[in-house]
Amino acid sequence: MQKTKLTVESLAELLGSAKLELPDSALADIERSYEYLNERVARTGETIYGVNTGFGSLSDIRIDDDGLEALQSNLILSHACGTGKRVPSNIVRAMLCLKVWNMLYGNSGVHKDTVLRLVDHFNFDILPIIYTQGSLGASGDLAPLAHLCLPLIGEGEVIMNGKEVSAKEALAELGWQPLQLRMKEGLALLNGTQFMSAYGAYCVFHAERLGFLADLIGAIALDAYGGLTAPFDALVHDVRPHPGQIASARRLRAFLNDSPLATKPKKHIQDPYSFRCMPQVHGASVGAIEHVKEVVERELNSVSDNPLIFPDEDKIISAGNFHGQPLAIAYDYLAIALAELANISERRTFQLIMGKNGLPVYLVKKPGLHSGFMIPQYTSAGIVSQNKQLCTPASVDSIVSSNGQEDHVSMGANAATKLYEVVENVYQVLAIELFTAAQALDFRRPEKSSPVIEKFMEEYRKLVPFLHEDEQMHPHMVRTKDFLMKVELPSV
Secondary structure (H helix, E strand, C coil), rough: CCCCCCCHHHHHHHCCCCCCCCHHHHHHHHHHHHHHHHHHHHHHHCCCCCCCCCCCHHHHCCHHHHHHHHHHHHHHHHHHHCEEECCHHHHHHHHHHHHHHHHHCCCCCCHHHHHHHHHHHHHHEEEEECCCEEECCCCCCHHHHHHHHHHCCCCCCEECEEEEEEHHHHHHHCCCCCCCCCCHHHHHCCCHHHHHHHHHHHHHHHHHHHHHHHHHHHHHHHHHHHCCCHCHHHHEEEHHHHHHHHHHHHHHHHHHHHHHHCCCCCCCCCCCCHHHHHHHHHHHHHHHHHHHHHHHHHCCCCCCCCCCCHHCCCCEEECCCCCHHHHHHHHHHHEEEEEEEEHHHHHHHHHCCCCCCCCCHHHHCECCCCCCCCHHHHHHHHHHHHHHCCCCCCCCCCCHHHHEEEEECCHHHHHHHHHHHHHHHHHHHHHHHHHHHHHHCCCCCCCCCCHHHHHHHHHCCCCCCCCCCCCCCCCHHHHHHHHHHHHCCCCC
């Protein structure tokens, strides 16, 4: 784990690796910060927020020296107030990784043993149980990070070898002693945006994939529908040069290149907007994804602790880097952008089942006796409607907390968790479009689509067959979603 710039892609690689290893230089920075903090407090006796004071609105209360260590453990215990669904294990692993990464900058004043214990949790796959609700997205992700760090002091629950056990049991089995937190360590562990950032990194990683898949599946649907390719001509997009639009049109041309179906003469002169305007609609979402990726990667490489320690400048500064507003606004934006990929996808599914351009109604040989692909479109429409509800922005809300000390919060954690739901929903909507488009494309046989599309369809048909009559659709739709999340994407 070298201390270089962390990207969404490199984080995904770290999460897939067996071990995290910290460079000696980073451990030296951590130790230097820790030693400076202790030396300064001993030398000056000054009051420093969260080091020898209470927290939040209790910051004016000075804590006696004999209570400084208990203060930090009490902080974690009192703030473990999460509830709701459990955080998925891949997000928990990302949180562990990002909390370690945040401390490698040497601005947190923690002991290296605390950081190394977090590394151990990652490397031995001892994952704390964390809940999705409880963070206001300011003062850090306090409740989720408290649950992340409870096992450090022998509290809370973890998943170990696929089973839920108490942290005490897990530590005893591993021969690990609970940590006695030192001054500021509890605050350093809880202050930060690692819950929001972990969700955001996951969602951006998949958002880029979804943007690509929207173009690919849209191209399959267009060829199955019998649509026109002229709207994707580079000349059209060069005179309206939004980068996302240009990229989407380029991909659509590449996917449909050398398709006999695409070049076949058509009787109609225009397609519905859901086909004709794919570059404009998909491209706007692609542009949003790129912007949010910049925001997220900037956050991944930032220090969101408080107070911050600067040994070289001999400064300890209490400020507000824990505030999640940059992420909250970006996540609301990304949720809208991704929801639009699903919105237009559902419309293409609808067009494919209407019995147009020589396709049978509901894409079944005996409509009436069989309902065919009637109801998958209903499911898609229901999911699209839910996405619209999930796109109500979280970042415009704020509720005063801590007796008015924390009087503006970002609600970025809520923005993150609903964005995660939107990502899952968009995969399913695109899966339904692919499921439907594959059925329609097989009604065009023996005519062929492009080599890229035919190869992709060959892989898909290993999992999901052409349907000759009515059968349960749910297993096919779930398998299609799983296929989209894992399949190797074509190079274009």
